[in-house]
Amino acid sequence: MAITFEQVNFSYGQGSLSQPILKDISTTIPSGKITAIIGQTGSGKSTLVQHINGLLKPTNGKVIINDFELTSQTKEKQLVALRAQVGMVFQFPESQLFANTVLEDVMYGSLNFGQDHLAAKEAAQAALTMVGLPSQHWDKSPFALSGGQMRRVAIAGTLALNPPIIVLDEPAAGLDPLGQAELVKLMLNLKKQDKTVVLISHQMDQVMTVADWTLVMHQGQVIAAETPTTLFNRPLSWFKKVHLDLPTAGQFAQQLMAQGWQFKERPLTLEQLAQAINQEVTIHE
Amino acid sequence: MEKAITIKNLKYQYDQNQPLFDGLNLNIEQGQWVALVGHNGSGKSTLAKLILGLLVADEGEIAVLGQTLSEDSVDEIRGQIGMVFQNPDNQFVGATVADDVAFGLENLEVPSEAMSAKIQAALEVVGMEEFTDREPHHLSGGQKQRVALASVLALEPKIIILDEATAMLDPDGRQMVQATLKKLKQLYGSELTLITITHDMDEASLADRVVVVNDGQLVMDGQPNQVFAQGATLAKIGLELPFSMQLIQRLDPRPQNYMNQQELLAWLSPLNK
Numbered sequence: 001m002a003i004t005f006e007q008v009n010f011s012y013g014q015g016s017l018s019q020p021i022l023k024d025i026s027t028t029i030p031s032g033k034i035t036a037i038i039g040q041t042g043s044g045k046s047t048l049v050q051h052i053n054g055l056l057k058p059t060n061g062k063v064i065i066n067d068f069e070l071t072s073q074t075k076e077k078q079l080v081a082l083r084a085q086v087g088m089v090f091q092f093p094e095s096q097l098f099a100n101t102v103l104e105d106v107m108y109g110s111l112n113f114g115q116d117h118l119a120a121k122e123a124a125q126a127a128l129t130m131v132g133l134p135s136q137h138w139d140k141s142p143f144a145l146s147g148g149q150m151r152r153v154a155i156a157g158t159l160a161l162n163p164p165i166i167v168l169d170e171p172a173a174g175l176d177p178l179g180q181a182e183l184v185k186l187m188l189n190l191k192k193q194d195k196t197v198v199l200i201s202h203q204m205d206q207v208m209t210v211a212d213w214t215l216v217m218h219q220g221q222v223i224a225a226e227t228p229t230t231l232f233n234r235p236l237s238w239f240k241k242v243h244l245d246l247p248t249a250g251q252f253a254q255q256l257m258a259q260g261w262q263f264k265e266r267p268l269t270l271e272q273l274a275q276a277i278n279q280e281v282t283i284h285e
Numbered sequence: 286m287e288k289a290i291t292i293k294n295l296k297y298q299y300d301q302n303q304p305l306f307d308g309l310n311l312n313i314e315q316g317q318w319v320a321l322v323g324h325n326g327s328g329k330s331t332l333a334k335l336i337l338g339l340l341v342a343d344e345g346e347i348a349v350l351g352q353t354l355s356e357d358s359v360d361e362i363r364g365q366i367g368m369v370f371q372n373p374d375n376q377f378v379g380a381t382v383a384d385d386v387a388f389g390l391e392n393l394e395v396p397s398e399a400m401s402a403k404i405q406a407a408l409e410v411v412g413m414e415e416f417t418d419r420e421p422h423h424l425s426g427g428q429k430q431r432v433a434l435a436s437v438l439a440l441e442p443k444i445i446i447l448d449e450a451t452a453m454l455d456p457d458g459r460q461m462v463q464a465t466l467k468k469l470k471q472l473y474g475s476e477l478t479l480i481t482i483t484h485d486m487d488e489a490s491l492a493d494r495v496v497v498v499n500d501g502q503l504v505m506d507g508q509p510n511q512v513f514a515q516g517a518t519l520a521k522i523g524l525e526l527p528f529s530m531q532l533i534q535r536l537d538p539r540p541q542n543y544m545n546q547q548e549l550l551a552w553l554s555p556l557n558k
């Protein structure tokens with residue numbers, strides 16, 4: 001299910017809040033792929049994705065989610081249809097936890113959409129297992145969890161609904177290395193099921209490994225829409241200008257180049273970097 | 286030298302079935318920068334809350350700058366510790382960004398003439414000086430983390446604890462925080478003790494000392510080069526190595542010991558004739 005933004009403008013309100021946050025955004029998030037949205041703090045990433053499930057509505061312009069048209073005129077009642085299509089994990093997971101127990105929290109959405117108790121429970125258990133939360137925590141209050149554990153519950157709550165579009169706003173923040181590896185696997189798995197995944201991330205290494213497509217936001221505008229490989233081969237001066245970094249491997253390669261090393265292509269992953277260094281060393285021996 | 290923090294035989298459990306800390310001992314010297322790492326749920330935030338007196342130990346003793354933590358001393362001890370919590374939303378108290386930074390200063394009875402300069406300076410460090418009149422809850426995630434950090438920096442505390450304070454920062458923000466911490470360490474020397482809780486091993490490698498907890502137990506403790514030389518042990522408890530070590534493992538030829546990125550760059554240099 002593709003998502004298309006057509007000349008979307010947005011501001012949070014009137015008066016002091018009237019400044020434009022999204023400025024004339026026209027772009028498409030491809031169906032069945034993993035799209036990463038990157039950009040500086042405050043550039044408008046979270047604001048943009050909240051237009052995908054109608055939590056925010058464009059002040060001007062429209063968002064087309066599959067065959068649903070979201071405009072400033074869309075009524076709350078109509079949004080029910082959209083919310084079943086789009087699962088969203090928010091930047092601060094606590095904000096979406098509320099039930100008495102972890103299991104009930106993850107079951108809530110499915111029950112709400114009319115699934116029977118047993119099916120909802122099975123979906124919840126499967127989702128919790130997928131995010132790697134040990135079952136000893138399932139009957140606890142979701143607020144009696146560590147930060148990373150809460151994040152896992154929030155992700156599970158969205159997975160359990162099995163929506164065709166999944167939006168993850170900085171899901172890796174606070175996850176330990178195993179949790180991050182599980183998250184990557186999970187996103188690739190969703191893609192295999194032909195779901196549309198939207199990922200906001202400040203971790204360029206993660207973007208390079210999982211994303212098929214990237215949108216770069218800068219001061220409320222989408223200033224680049226391309227594959228991660230194309231993006232991370234842009235000139236360094238561009239990254240400086242938009243306050244972004246290369247993946248760690250690319251940064252390290254850049255420092256080697258400053259020492260006189262030469263690489264045929266800019267290494268962007270750990271494997272590429274190791275291979276490029278080993279090759280250079282062999283040539284010179 | 287006086288210890289910044291001493292923890293003796295600490296016992297704590299949230300619920301009846303299982304103790305989280307069952308006799309933990311840990312000393313932190315004044316002026317030390319300690320990175321506290323461990324998998325999700327290993328007890329890092331709980332330990333920080335016990336040090337702050339937000340949670341009360343079941344048994345054992347915690348002392349901060351020579352003073353034993355008790356009902357009588359808890360306020361004074363909290364006055365010496367600046368903590369950035371894992372979720373900044375839980376720590377905002379002011380109606381505006383400036384009020385929020387001012388709040389702690391008022392508690393320290395900073396005279397009002399000095400106040401606005403201090404607020405301005407702290408917000409400038411984190412690049413949020415243009416947001417003074419904004420409501421903290423109406424900021425982006427990274428902006429919130431920056432303000433939370435400014436509120437702590439403004440207090441110039443003797444001990445700073447950052448619980449995942451860079452998790453939502455953009456690359457600029459991360460560099461800003463790391464540079465600020467290094468600068469403060471230089472400026473205050475043994476007067477400033479830093480505890481950073483993080484899942485980012487590259488950030489942890491900046492510390493003087495890395496303490497690894499696993500399910501409430503202290504399992505490794507040493508300088509970054511000692512801890513990160515033990516990749517297999519770290520992997521077993523679900524942790525990873527810093528980028529430089531992950532790269533070293535894939536190189537041929539490769540250095541035999543731990544190196545940080547700068548050291549590895551220097552080591553590689555003569556290989557490129």
Ligand SMILES: Nc1ncnc2c1ncn2[C@@H]1O[C@H](COP(=O)(O)OP(=O)(O)OP(=O)(O)O)[C@@H](O)[C@H]1O
Nearest residue numbers: 012041042043044045046047423424425426427428
């Ligand atoms: N509820 C709100 N009311 C008013 N302004 C807001 C609100 N939420 C965000 N903003 C402002 O809108 C701009 C974009 O915020 P947004 O949260 O979309 O940024 P972001 O790209 O997600 O940043 P981050 O990487 O820090 O999460 C920021 O300048 C922010 O201060």
Ligand SMILES: Nc1ncnc2c1ncn2[C@@H]1O[C@H](COP(=O)(O)OP(=O)(O)OP(=O)(O)O)[C@@H](O)[C@H]1O
Nearest residue numbers: 144145146147148149299325326327328329330331
């Ligand atoms: N209020 C609470 N009531 C009961 N158990 C809790 C509570 N808070 C945390 N726990 C449990 O205590 C353990 C340690 O939690 P803590 O928050 O200290 O972990 P952490 O190391 O900070 O993890 P993270 O990296 O995910 O932030 C976890 O298993 C968690 O589920």
Ligand SMILES: [Mg+2]
Nearest residue numbers: 046091425426
């Ligand atoms: Mg955001």
Ligand SMILES: [Mg+2]
Nearest residue numbers: 146147330371
């Ligand atoms: Mg924690």
